[in-house]
Amino acid sequence: xxxxxxxxxxxxxxxxxxxxxxxxxxxxxxxxxxxxxxxxxxxxxxxxxxxxxxxxxxxxxxxxxxxxxxxxxxxxxxxxxxxxxxxxxxxxxxxxxxxxxxxxxxxxxxxxxxxxxxxxxxxxxxxxxxxxxxxxxxxxxxxxxxxxxxxxxxxxxxxxxxxxxxxxxxxxxxxxxxxxxxxxxxxxxxxxxxxxxxxxxxxxxxxxxxxxxxxxxxxxxxxxxxxxxxxxxxxxxxxxxxxxxxxxxxxxxxxxxxxxxxxxxxxxxxxxxxxxxxxxxxxxxxxxxxxxxxxxxxxxxxxxxxxxxxxxxxxxxxxxxxxxxxxxxxxxxxxxx
Ligand code: UDP
Ligand code: MG
Numbered sequence: 461x462x463x464x465x466x467x468x469x470x471x472x473x474x475x476x477x478x479x480x481x482x483x484x485x486x487x488x489x490x491x492x493x494x495x496x497x498x499x500x501x502x503x504x505x506x507x508x509x510x511x512x513x514x515x516x517x518x519x520x521x522x523x524x525x526x527x528x529x530x531x532x533x534x535x536x537x538x539x540x541x542x543x544x545x546x547x548x549x550x551x552x553x554x555x556x557x558x559x560x561x562x563x564x565x566x567x568x569x570x571x572x573x574x575x576x577x578x579x580x581x582x583x584x585x586x587x588x589x590x591x592x593x594x595x596x597x598x599x600x601x602x603x604x605x606x607x608x609x610x611x612x613x614x615x616x617x618x619x620x621x622x623x624x625x626x627x628x629x630x631x632x633x634x635x636x637x638x639x640x641x642x643x644x645x646x647x648x649x650x651x652x653x654x655x656x657x658x659x660x661x662x663x664x665x666x667x668x669x670x671x672x673x674x675x676x677x678x679x680x681x682x683x684x685x686x687x688x689x690x691x692x693x694x695x696x697x698x699x700x701x702x703x704x705x706x707x708x709x710x711x712x713x714x715x716x717x718x719x720x721x722x723x724x725x726x727x728x729x730x731x732x733x734x735x736x737x738x739x740x741x742x743x744x745x746x747x748x749x750x751x752x753x754x755x756x757x758x759x760x761x762x763x764x765x766x767x768x769x770x771x772x773x774x775x776x777x778x779x780x781x782x783x784x785x786x787x788x789x790x791x792x793x794x795x796x797x
Pocket of ligand 2: 680685
């Protein structure tokens with residue numbers, strides 16, 4: 461993403477209402493097999509939050525990790541009960557569901573999300589709080605000198621474009637999870653029952669004032685991305701279908717266009733047969749052309765059916781209305797020993 465300007469890209473209302481003051485900050489971090497960098501994350505985040513001179517809670521959601529992550533989290537909760545909260549899910553539900561689980565636990569006025577792999581520096585938290593206090597409901601971020609592969613960058617280009625169209629909110633960088641949401645936005649998101657959500661887009665669809673600030677972006681501290689190519693493709697599908705039914709409409713236009721062409725072609729064949737009457741040699745010679753045309757249209761039909769199936773699958777999931785996550789244990793509220 462291109463380099464951004466220093467100030468907020470979209471100026472918000474000047475009038476500072478008294479409710480803009482943020483007294484209590486919640487930080488939500490999804491954690492999935494991150495034992496290598498978790499301790500550093502905890503130390504740096506707590507240092508950043510201590511420097512903010514506000515009440516805070518640091519909620520880590522263990523998304524069914526198979527390594528030692530949950531233990532490290534609980535140890536941190538034991539050291540600072542009431543401030544560091546470990547929320548343990550019973551299995552892996554995916555990044556966005558894990559964040560939702562964290563959202564269900566927040567108590568603060570402002571909720572900040574970030575990744576556990578230290579790609580988003582926790583030191584940016586004060587800047588996010590400052591931008592929110594200017595009266596913004598959602599504070600997005602633009603990654604400076606982004607450290608990701610070409611494929612990831614290309615994918616997020618498309619995502620940003622579609623998201624801008626679907627939500628009507630112009631943000632340059634939807635992919636960065638380092639974000640701040642005011643509490644009422646989080647409450648609105650929690651009321652959404654659809655299963656496949658993409659939190660930055662969902663949040664923006666409820667926001668009145670938004671802004672974006674530039675943040676640093678680092679390489680993953682340890683380990684590999686938890687997204688395989690397959691999981692990424694899935695995410696893109698989720699994104700597209702959760703935001704818009706446009707693909708279905710494109711399909712209709714495509715079908716109309718194809719049908720119209722077929723109609724023209726048939727008229728042409730009939731006219732040619734009667735006017736020139738050059739036998740059916742032309743028709744036989746065109747057998748393979750016919751095949752080609754047929755394959756193209758069969759392909760389009762298959763794509764169409766697949767696309768409809770995609771939406772029906774989603775409707776099915778939403779009708780079943782299973783919970784998006786199960787919280788097994790919340791540790792560190794200060795009530796347990
Ligand atoms: N994550 C998660 N559940 C998953 C996959 C990822 O909670 O199934 C968390 C992960 O621990 C990290 C964040 O989501 O905090 C982003 O993951 P990752 O860094 O692997 O994604 P990328 O930076 O490649 O988009
Ligand atoms: Mg990452």
